[in-house]
Amino acid sequence: MINNFLKPWLFLSLFALGALTLGSCSDDDDSTTPIEKPDDKSPVTNVNNPLSGKKVSYFGETVTITFQSPAKWTAEVESEENWVSILEKTGSDKAGKGAVMLKFAKNQAGAKRTATLYVTVDGYKKVAVADFEQESNGNTTSAVSKYLNAEMDKILKEKYLWSTEYAALSNLEMEVPFDEFLFKNLTKLGDVNIEDGGIYRDYSSLRGQRYIYSNISEINAGTRASQQGGLGLGPSFASALRETGDEVGLALGYVYVGSPAAEAGMQRGDIIYRVNGTALRTSNYLAYRDELFYSPSSSAYKLDFYRFVSNPNTGKYDMKAMSATVSAAVYLYNPILYASTFELALEGEKKVVAYVAMESFDLGAHDQVVEVVNWLAENKPDELILDFRFNVGGAVAQSRYLTSAIAGAANKDKVFAKLKMNDGSKETWTFGEGSPDGLGQAPDLGLKRVFIIMSENTASAAEMVINGLKGIDFDVRTYGSRSEGKNVGMEVQTLQYGSRYFEFAPITFWVENAKGFSDYADGFEPDYLLNNQNQSYNDDIDNVFPYSFGNWDELGYNLAFYWVYCHIMGKTPDFETKTRSLNEIPFNLYKPLEQMQIVPKAGRYGNLVYRNEAK
Template sequence: MKSFYAVLRCVALSALLVAMTACTKDEKPKNFNPTPPPQTANEEINMFVDAYLQAYYLWNEEYQTLTLNYDQSYDNFLTNTLMSMKTNTFDKKMRNGYWQLYSYIQKLSSAGYNSVSSRGVGHGISKEMYYGFGFMKFVATEYQAEDGMAYALVVEGVYPDTPAAEAGIHRGTTILKVNGQSLTRSNIQNYANTLIYPTNNKTIELTLNDENSEPVQITSKAIYENPVLCSKVIEQGGKKIGYLAYSGFEAAYDDDVLSAFESFKAAGVNDMILDLRMNGGGHVITAKMISTCIGGNACQGQVFQYYRYNDARMETPEATATQTNMTYDSSKKLFYEKFAYDEAYFGVDLKPYALDLPRVYVIVSNNTASSSEAVIGSLKGVGVDVILIGSTTNGKNVGMEPTSFTTSTGQFYLCPITFQTYNAMGDSVDPNGIAPNYPVDDWGSNGYSDFGEAADPCIAQALTLITGEAPASLSRKAVCGLNLRMDQSINLPNACGPKGMLMLPREMPLNK
């Protein structure tokens, strides 16, 4: 999501206060209580957050009745306030054993640099480079060593063309030591943080797969976090099958995605495996682009998604249509947008990339959320047979209209839930998640296989369904000889793509 920051529109707090004080009584939101000018840095931040939530939060009717404490840290203000509500059940959910919010706020850093504009797609969202090794995510594991239980990090994903990838590290690689130090339950989180968020030009030594193997050294550098992790054509059983592993709907990389579909089209693929198991969401426009390329003719003239905003915005459809660039359907009392098949997608005609597939095989997990689920739902809505392989998805049927703002202490990124989505048939994603047609554990016999390998249990299942025969080769590139066991109680950092179903930022005046 870091590349997304480049296009966020900054809103100065001083302008906000002018807008708030300029409102007439009839123009203010219901139960809007004016507040005095901020006196502290916390108040300065939280007053902006409050005004934005009053205007745009999907459950703003209850929100506007709350008594607020502005003198908290900005993250506590958002969490404590929204957690205290009762109606926001699609935002405040029990996940992984504890209550969590989809809405979030964070302070932006200036780590990104060297933006590169898209080549063909003309939405203006640019790629940015960041220092890193290229690691996306790990899973913590334990195993029996000679002197007792020991821990290891198993790589879940690596960005292409990065130091880790160039060193031959990939999904399934096992890290046993960092700089000669064995991993333990007490240090494994710190090492995972160092590997995903290193300082500039940091060199580390890793012992991989075997405690007696020769260590490898890698040095962090400025990298592009390209979400196109693997794109290939698999030929088996007389079929040509397009495989795309995609970690985030980041519009800055739309050209890279279209290049993958161009190669699928040129190869004459008959079927497609879309691997979204590490994809937590991202830009809605990119979800629409990918869905259009898969469905092709089935998307012609059809609704991609319907949208519901808070009651106040739904009561003023003309203003909301202008604000969101959506069309209002008065019969359904919902806003909508169509697939990008009939009109150019930001200057690009998608018809030459469209595969016109009657079905698609999608690999999913609990990490598959938001825009990933929108692709699944939108294709189902126009009659494409979507076959899910893996485990139940996250169940996020709501999305965000992000904004950024600047205060005396820095720039902040606010991403609250502001809309719910439905497909062309009027179905919304089940908040409990979408169950797979074929439940498959992708851990395999003793770890992960790399993206695109037939040895991966989920890919093997898809290939069997497509061709009617099991893959001929089930060998893995790297098998750790240790008997690894996942320890899911250890929470490790996750750098794989944006989170949420994100609309492009728009100028949203806060005076009502």
């Protein structure tokens, strides 16, 4: 029996149903239809454009245009290079006040560019409501970068783990855009600060290239928002659909709970093969993938996909062709991707197993984490499976809170982690009330062990759960592939320039457990290896891990879960049978093309400790 915790009515809701639109959607007869300008004869009146008489910032920004309309209306943006997107439309279904929220992307073109917002009112011709011009660079932009670069430079010389080596650099590049400052300058240290990032592994399309963890990102009004926009599709795995031909499928790593895609019935493992009637092929799948997952440019998408469903009569999986229409919207972000309990019969007794998949540790969504921990406490699981395969970390405080529920009240005064600063000083965090984060002790789950599924995506605050529990000799069993290996963390500084807020997260401490262990920069090796992360897909138990062609609870596809299940039941896993059943599906879905790189987001990446108010 499955008891699914994540029911939308419990705590999830859509906050805004405005559609996202990017680029141009012109009528076929546009070339012969005159465009009316907003004047006394225009149906669109009382236009309020905050950018009137100004240029759009080189770094991009978000602006809302308001106006009055005599009837329902539609909006579209025309621009070269599709650098403007419509995040939200309100009031479009009736007469009265209307609003269009526009998102302007950073100017990477090296030259100024223009765009126009058009509104079409029922019964009227299309009218141009607002024109925009974006600077390629300029005094305002330079001032932002100069200020932020100077602030970052000052903080790095004081707090960066390799502050002495950084301060000795004589060739710093200060006259660069602020979002390029860190990579251009910190990589000058070479291998000295290799723990601030690393080298992409063999499985990655970026193999051999350097990356860094230290980062800066713009946030909304100095807060970490709990909402996000889009279709709600997680990262995907691209695979050829057949032995011959160029057809491609995008297998979903997950779908955000409460998102438009989830509300439309889509789930992890669904394989998208057609978008708005266009088949995905090797020539177009990357463009469609990026549009669907990063910047939806249509008010609605008809997505055709395959889903493999277990057939109890044959013991195999039947392929079902399905479709869903999904419209982009703003929804409440939830780091809990899946949460259920299962009842297993073991030696005549029922055993309750809880399974929780988690994407990040985000303080902006702490209520959801508290709720799932309380739900676990109410269900009193005998065993807990934590699926961290897509968890790239986040707030240390929330990681500590969840781990305190696992370690239990008996260990509340023991050391969860020590943060070692560049001057050798250490800040101690205990599992329970003694920690400095203010979140307190979570309910004791009464566990004696925990099973953790991890992958190359598992990093930072997620790895702290593993390292912290190992430090007190708690029984932790890991499955999957080698974790990222982020044994360092960031003290987040909030910087303000005018009305704009930025979170600067430089690497400022090493992470130790109670035993003083911190040597996991190369990642934790799993106790039970499913995928070795090399370039071959022919030598793994699960050669598409951490992705899958089935949902979280499908043992035939979620082989990490299957392995844990066998260990709980005292059985030996039969991977040969499992693999053979997968290969009997009619498509060659084990001919992989590419995995998406996980894109870090502010507040959901790293070992983050928040220190200051905006300055």
